[in-house]
Amino acid sequence: xxxxKASKVKLDPARIPAHIAIIxxxxxxxxxxxFFPRVAGHKQGMQNVKTITxxxxxxxxxxxxxxxxxxxxxxxxxxxxxYLMRLPVDFFNDFMPDLIKENVKVEVMGELDDLPPxxxxxxxxxxxxxxxxxGMILNFALNYGGRDELVHxxxxxxKQVQEGELSPDDIDxxxxxxxxxxxxxxxxxxxxxxxxxxxxxxISNFLLWQIAYSELVFVDDYWPDFSPAxxxxxxxxxxxxxxRFGGLKK
Ligand code: FPP
Numbered sequence: 234x235x236x237x238k239a240s241k242v243k244l245d246p247a248r249i250p251a252h253i254a255i256i257x258x259x260x261x262x263x264x265x266x267x268f269f270p271r272v273a274g275h276k277q278g279m280q281n282v283k284t285i286t287x288x289x290x291x292x293x294x295x296x297x298x299x300x301x302x303x304x305x306x307x308x309x310x311x312x313x314x315x316y317l318m319r320l321p322v323d324f325f326n327d328f329m330p331d332l333i334k335e336n337v338k339v340e341v342m343g344e345l346d347d348l349p350p351x352x353x354x355x356x357x358x359x360x361x362x363x364x365x366x367x368g369m370i371l372n373f374a375l376n377y378g379g380r381d382e383l384v385h386x387x388x389x390x391x392k393q394v395q396e397g398e399l400s401p402d403d404i405d406x407x408x409x410x411x412x413x414x415x416x417x418x419x420x421x422x423x424x425x426x427x428x429x430x431x432x433x434x435x436i437s438n439f440l441l442w443q444i445a446y447s448e449l450v451f452v453d454d455y456w457p458d459f460s461p462a463x464x465x466x467x468x469x470x471x472x473x474x475x476x477r478f479g480g481l482k483k
Pocket of ligand 1: 257259275279324373
């Protein structure tokens with residue numbers, strides 16, 4: 234069900250989802266509706282990353298994972314790809330003082346070696362500049378694909394087997410989870426809540442392993458319009474769900 238109820242809701246502060254992941258969709262349609270070029274939607278989308286980062290941090294979210302660029306987004310026109318690759322540079326330039334003030338720790342996961350040098354350097358600098366922050370982790374998925382991540386995890390484990398460090402029979406959920414790009418998040422690696430904006434009802438190769446038991450909330454707002462009130466409404470919907478993880482109702 235797609236919802237966009239953004240009226241004031243009452244949240245249980247003890248049950249704020251520890252890890253929220255967001256597929257930030259609808260920038261292009263937001264721009265088109267206003268007769269703007271698509272990239273204007275991405276620019277507004279970047280502004281909204283700041284707004285939602287602050288809102289999530291203040292609500293007590295521990296990890297916010299944002300899908301900023303997929304391994305499939307290279308198929309877009311070169312001018313749009315170039316613009317999207319420039320966004321992290323601008324974002325970190327503008328927003329670093331606020332990120333430090335909010336005690337937010339930046340992480341960037343994906344095929345970072347294939348990014349343009351400027352994008353990669355800006356990402357690495359943001360991670361280094363916030364490495365000692367102890368608040369919310371703002372985790373960008375940049376040049377990230379869920380299948381690519383699974384393939385690399387399998388390769389990593391196969392190498393460990395080949396080098397005699399691991400026996401195939403010992404490979405379990407925990408080994409696999411640790412070999413994924415989210416391994417560094419430990420117990421927080423799996424999102425409690427996955428939100429997709431813009432009314433599309435798809436996962437689009439995002440966190441395929443990690444969302445096995447995530448609660449999914451689809452909202453109609455285009456990403457640039459997704460407000461802190463809409464975030465709270467999505468959390469309220471999450472809090473109304475009964476999470477059973479394959480077990481029975483408590
Ligand atoms: C999907 O909308 C959005 C993207 C592919 C890019 C998301 C990027 C941002 C929101 C900005 C990221 C900011 C930082 C700091 C990295 P779409 O273009 O597919 O929209 P459409 O479906 O309406 O065409």
